[in-house]
Amino acid sequence: MDSQNYAKAIEVLNKMAYHYYVLDSPIASDAEYDALYHKLKAYEEANPDSILPSSPTQRVGDVPLSEFSKNAHIKRMWSLDDVFDEGELEEWLTRIYKTHPRASFTCSPKFDGASLNLLYEGGLLRSATTRGNGIEGELVTQNARTIFSIPLQIPYDKRIEIRGEVLIAKDDFSSLNAQRLADNLPLFANPRNAAAGSLRQLDSKITAKRPLRFMPWGVGAMETQIESFYEILRSLESFGFAPMPFLAHCRDKGEILHAYRTLLDARESYPLMLDGMVVMIDEIPIQEQLGWTIKSPRFACAYKFPAVEKTSIIKNIVFQVGRTGVITPVAELEPVEIDGAMITRASLHNFSEIAKKDIRLGDKVVIIRSGDVIPKIISSIHALRDDSQIRIQTPTLCPECAQELLVEEILIKCQNLSCPARVKESLVHFASKKALNIDGLGEKIVYELFDRGLVRGILDLYRLKEEDLLGLEGWKQKRAQNLINSIKNTYGIELWRLINAFGIEHIGEGASKKLATNFGIRVFSVSEEEILNIDGFGEEMARSLCEFNHANRELISTMLEILQPKVQQREVALDSVFAGKSVVITGTLSAPREHFVEILEGLGARVGSSVSGKTDFLLCGENAGSKLTKAQNLGVRILSEEDLQSYLKA
Incomplete structure (x- = not known):
């Protein structure tokens, strides 16, 4: 390899890394990357004075630091004032419109991670500094260099501060904590703490092993003629940074609320933790006119999401037996409100995790609710313990039938098929809304019928008579007849x-x-x-x-x-252009995803969840992300909703 090929190899390797780590759409195999990387490394070992700063070898962790040094930001990193509901947003907008009635706004996700300020000079990454107190932070340049979504070199020769969030994806966080459990190491409480802790490692080799990513959200010092904040954020993508998802230019309150609801709807499914939405005046001259208060800019606010993480105290532990026999420990808590719901119970997953996390009866615990019916306890706060906490003992007998339990590596199961809890839970599921939808046959009624010996299995439901129910306390003829009719209504069900x-x-x-x-x-x-x-x-x-x-x-x-269940065979248009083709759906469309799945399957398509070389079409709505980029790179045919409608009319 000569010097010309060396420079070309750096360009190719950085392009491969960008597609792999930033766009999530690899353009080369690991073997191809490794082969070229080793050739480049061999050249650098033979020519140490010729190493370019943009070489991927410069991402490798350096010698450990004894401590972080302080570093000042060129322009202050301000905190944002929070608004928590539509009324507070209205008040904030009224203040803006009083002096600038024609202002427009840039809305972007507020990521839940560790803020970082990157300084580039002459196109090269010169420093990376944590937020700190907003005026100065800790210099973590060595660690930032290990994050592949932070370019070591950008196509911008002037001095610029690029601000963003260091994050760990939800799935990566789960894998990281699972590994720490296996290694008997303390668990991170949440992805934000994991990202912050990883970024502040004195040994950058440890940081390099963590699945960190950088998502830009703004700039500090910058020489530019662009007067739109929206356009500035869009331009960062051309520098090699990750594209900003859910970025919207909004003209009024209605469009701001639409952007917020779109983001809130995507909160659970989006792979990164989102904390809310940043609303910022788009026009840079207006930003400068409004200026700042002592602690925050007047031209921006953070429209926060409802809280989903709270603390409570474990008052009791109960052992639930599911319909498959798995024993699940559930904590009964001091009531706490999370995201508008009053939470009194939370899952403790399994006994192995309880032991490794060292969760005890009486502990103050951190609870997270991510759309689950029963929220989960993710950690206990050991520092608040006194002598009253009690270790949770693993049961050896089923709490319902008293039979000996089967203890597996992680799960504990009751093997007794006649266990009352297993039968009752099976009946509850059988009658539930997404199953046979038997109106009036909820958990309480199932338990009552079982305990009185009227129902011991699914078939017994169809043997029930009105007189059986009238013998129960509180049951009148109308109530009994309604339940019998609900059961009969399952005849001919789908x-x-x-x-x-x-x-x-x-x-x-x-x-x-x-x-x-x-x-x-x-x-x-x-x-x-x-x-x-x-x-x-x-x-x-x-x-x-x-x-x-x-x-x-x-x-x-x-x-x-x-x-005698009905079999609803979907009529398939065999002459359709979609017949036998693989279609993936991404982005926000005018109707729920299920609506388009039904249409496409009716046209003979196979609807998949991920883009690959076997994908024929990508139906693409607004705010499409990595699936669109991957489809474009693979040459997959991209369809808009309008394109689909034209096929339907043909």
């Missing part, structure tokens, strides 16, 4: 509901619908191979269904005879 109602492990609502559509009644006799041919079905799902069918032939046969 097949997918029956499949889902059986509570087959790994087979949920979506899988039940696909199975019913693909196989009809034959679903209860198909082979594993046939199931695996359905997009999205893996070996565990196939094996679970086949095992259930084999073990419950008599029950299945009787239920089919009683219910």
Whole structure:
């Protein structure tokens, strides 16, 4: 390799890294990257005086520091004033419109991580400094160099401060904590703490091992003629930074609220932790006219999301037996409000995790609610302990049937198929809204019928008589007749509901619908191979269904005879351009995703969840992210909603 090829190799390797780490759409295999990297490294070892600062070898961690030095920001990193509801947003906008009635706004996600200020001079990364007190922070340049989504060189020769957030994705956070559990290390409380702790490692080799990413959200010192903050943020993408998701230019309150609701709807599914939305006046001259208060800019605010993380105290521990026999420890808590809901119970996952996290009865704990019916306890606050906390003992006998429990590596299970808890939970699921939807047969009624010996299994529901119910306390003729009618209303129900109602492990609502559509009644006799041919079905799902069918032939046969379920075969347009084609959907469309899935499957398409070389079409809405970029790189045909409508009219 000569000097010319050396420079070219740096360019190619940096492009490969950008597509892999920033766009999540690799353009080369790991082997190809490694082969070129080792050639480049060999050249640098032979020519140490010729190493360019943009070389990927300069990302490798340096010798550990004894401490971080302080470094001043050229322009102060301000904190933002918070608004928490539409009324407070209205008040903030009124103050803006009083002097600048034609102001427009840039709305962008407020990421929940560790803020970082990058200084580039002559196109090269010169320093990376944490927010600190806003005036100066800690110099963490060595650590920042290990983050592949931070370019070492940008196509901008003037001095510029680029501000952003260092983050850890939710899935990466889970993997990181799982590894720390395995290594008997303390767990991070949340992705934000994990990102901040990783960024502030004195040994940058440790930072290099953490799955950190950088998402830009603004600039500090900068020489530019651009007068739109929106355009400035858009320009950062051309510098090699990650594209800003959900970025919106809004003209009024209505558009701001639409951008906020879009972001709030995506909060749970988006891979990075979001804290709210930043609302900033777009016009730079107006920003400068409004200026700052002592602690924050007058031209921006943070429209915060409702809180989802709180603390409470564990008052009691109960052991729940699920319909598959798995014992789940659940904490009864001092009531605490999270995201508008009063929380009194939270999952403790499993006993292995309780032991490794050292969670005890009486602990003050951190609770996170991410759309789960029962929120989860993610850590306890050990520093607040006194002598009253009690260790949680792992049960050896089932709390319901007193039979000896099967203790596996992580899970503890009751193997007794006649265990009252297993039967009752199966019946609750069978009658639930997404299963047979038997109105009036909720958990409390199921438990009452079971405890009085009227129902011991699914088939007993169809043997119930009005006089059986009238013998129960508080039951009148109308109530009894309504329940009997609700049970009778399940006759002729859709097949997918029956499949889902059986509570087959790994087979949920979506899988039940696909199975019913693909196989009809034959679903209860198909082979594993046939199931695996359905997009999205893996070996565990196939094996679970086949095992259930084999073990419950008599029950299945009787239920089919009683219910005579309907098989809704979707009419497929075999002459459609989408027939037999793979389609992926991304972005925000005018209707829920399910609406378009139904249309496309009716046209004979297979709707998948991820873009690959086998994808034929990408149906793309607003705020499309990495799937769009990957599809463009792979040459996948991109369709707008209008394009789809034109096909439907053809």
